Amino acid sequence: MRITHDRGHRPRPAPIVIGRGPAAPEPGRVQVRPTDQPPEGATSPDARPRLSFAVPAARGKAPRHLADLDLRGRKAALKEAGLPAFRADQLSRHYFTRFTRDAADMTDLPAGLRDQLSAELLPDLIHKVRVLRADQGRTMKHLWELHDGVRVESVLMRYKDRTTLCVSSQAGCGMACPFCATGQMGLTRNLSAAEIVEQVRHAAQASAAGTLTDGPARLSNVVFMGMGEPMINYKNVVAALHRLIDPSPEGFGLSARAITVSTVGLVPLIRKLATEGMPVTLAVSLHAPDDELRDELIPVNSKWKVGELLDAAYDYFRATGRRVSIEYALIKDMNDHAWRAQRLADELCSRGRGWAHVNPIPLNPTPGSIWTCSEPDVQDLFVDTLRRAGITTTVRDTRGSDIEGACGQLATEVLHQERART
Numbered sequence: 286m287r288i289t290h291d292r293g294h295r296p297r298p299a300p301i302v303i304g305r306g307p308a309a310p311e312p313g314r315v316q317v318r319p320t321d322q323p324p325e326g327a328t329s330p331d332a333r334p335r336l337s338f339a340v341p342a343a344r345g346k347a348p349r350h351l352a353d354l355d356l357r358g359r360k361a362a363l364k365e366a367g368l369p370a371f372r373a374d375q376l377s378r379h380y381f382t383r384f385t386r387d388a389a390d391m392t393d394l395p396a397g398l399r400d401q402l403s404a405e406l407l408p409d410l411i412h413k414v415r416v417l418r419a420d421q422g423r424t425m426k427h428l429w430e431l432h433d434g435v436r437v438e439s440v441l442m443r444y445k446d447r448t449t450l451c452v453s454s455q456a457g458c459g460m461a462c463p464f465c466a467t468g469q470m471g472l473t474r475n476l477s478a479a480e481i482v483e484q485v486r487h488a489a490q491a492s493a494a495g496t497l498t499d500g501p502a503r504l505s506n507v508v509f510m511g512m513g514e515p516m517i518n519y520k521n522v523v524a525a526l527h528r529l530i531d532p533s534p535e536g537f538g539l540s541a542r543a544i545t546v547s548t549v550g551l552v553p554l555i556r557k558l559a560t561e562g563m564p565v566t567l568a569v570s571l572h573a574p575d576d577e578l579r580d581e582l583i584p585v586n587s588k589w590k591v592g593e594l595l596d597a598a599y600d601y602f603r604a605t606g607r608r609v610s611i612e613y614a615l616i617k618d619m620n621d622h623a624w625r626a627q628r629l630a631d632e633l634c635s636r637g638r639g640w641a642h643v644n645p646i647p648l649n650p651t652p653g654s655i656w657t658c659s660e661p662d663v664q665d666l667f668v669d670t671l672r673r674a675g676i677t678t679t680v681r682d683t684r685g686s687d688i689e690g691a692c693g694q695l696a697t698e699v700l701h702q703e704r705a706r707t
């Protein structure tokens with residue numbers, strides 16, 4: 286879900302002067318459009334984003350795992366396999382509190398049963414393909430391979446006051462955002478709940494073991510902003526959320542407030558999430574306050590417009606009490622105009638005060654691409670405009686930018702390297 290950028294091999298298109306655009310253009314400002322260059326990662330110059338909601342036919346399900354099931358389901362699964370159901374508690378404690386799936390670590394289980402129990406409920410689901418570090422060892426990016434060879438990424442980030450993991454919920458993505466490398470892969474498949482939870486367990490284990498700079502830390506936050514649109518994989522994402530939030534031995538016992546689910550705007554599923562009784566934070570990847578630009582920048586906007594999306598986000602806030610994050614990648618001359626900041630402020634304020642927090646995200650500067658960062662004075666004006674309207678606004682830190690930090694970049698890069706070798 287994080288914004289990526291062009292790799293810099295294409296010439297910069299001539300900017301188009303505003304004139305055909307929406308009302309209130311700024312004199313002297315240009316309007317670069319998402320359609321001015323092929324999408325990120327496109328293999329032909331005339332490629333265009335193709336929105337897809339269809340999940341491809343099953344490629345063979347991931348093996349059943351303890352983290353797919355609630356405690357009752359785990360007990361039933363052991364019983365079915367002719368194993369003592371009460372052992373599900375012990376297995377779950379090892380998994381969710383000691384972050385292990387290794388039978389040899391489970392010394393409180395009878396030696397003769399350990400391998401059998403573990404084989405039944407703790408199959409090996411994800412393998413490390415590559416690990417990259419950045420930010421003086423405070424950021425680690427993992428590329429994982431799943432049972433059927435598909436690859437996904439997660440990013441672990443240590444901050445002063447928290448340790449956050451960004452997880453993937455799908456392999457590839459069908460939302461086709463033209464700035465995003467994952468979007469150009471198309472959707473390969475949904476991840477099972479356990480494949481999502483395994484990314485979290487590995488991160489919790491690595492944090493506790495002191496793998497990140499500054500020593501051992503507790504994994505405190507999880508954001509669903511990696512590969513994929515979480516709402517398309519709704520059922521498995523909700524099951525994974527339960528495993529993250531439920532107290533041990535059901536789950537990791539993380540605070541719901543420390544978990545963020547990000548979406549480009551699947552309105553009916555935002556409304557459904559509001560009824561689940563899990564007050565996780567909702568992040569809306571808005572990136573444009575006007576339908577004219579957002580239709581091109583976020584193709585799903587052709588189905589649910591900005592107004593409907595913000596109505597659903599506001600209702601989410603009212604149902605859960607959780608302030609909504611509005612994610613806004615600032616892209617030079619595309620969406621960073623002061624009138625757009627004002628339009629965004631008006632849209633938010635017209636629904637109420639204090640219900641949304643805007644996170645402008647500066648892109649990494651990439652010469653020759655239309656996906657590049659705003660000038661500092663333009664970014665400052667954008668932020669000031671929002672703040673003057675009374676909207677809490679925090680410019681987001683962009684971690685891991687030197688390690689193919691945005692979603693889909695590492696997977697794409699490794700694939701290119703492997704193809705080059707064969």
Ligand code: SF4
Binds near residue numbers: 286458466468692
């Ligand atoms: S919704 Fe999909 S295509 Fe759009 S930014 Fe997120 S991962 Fe990329």
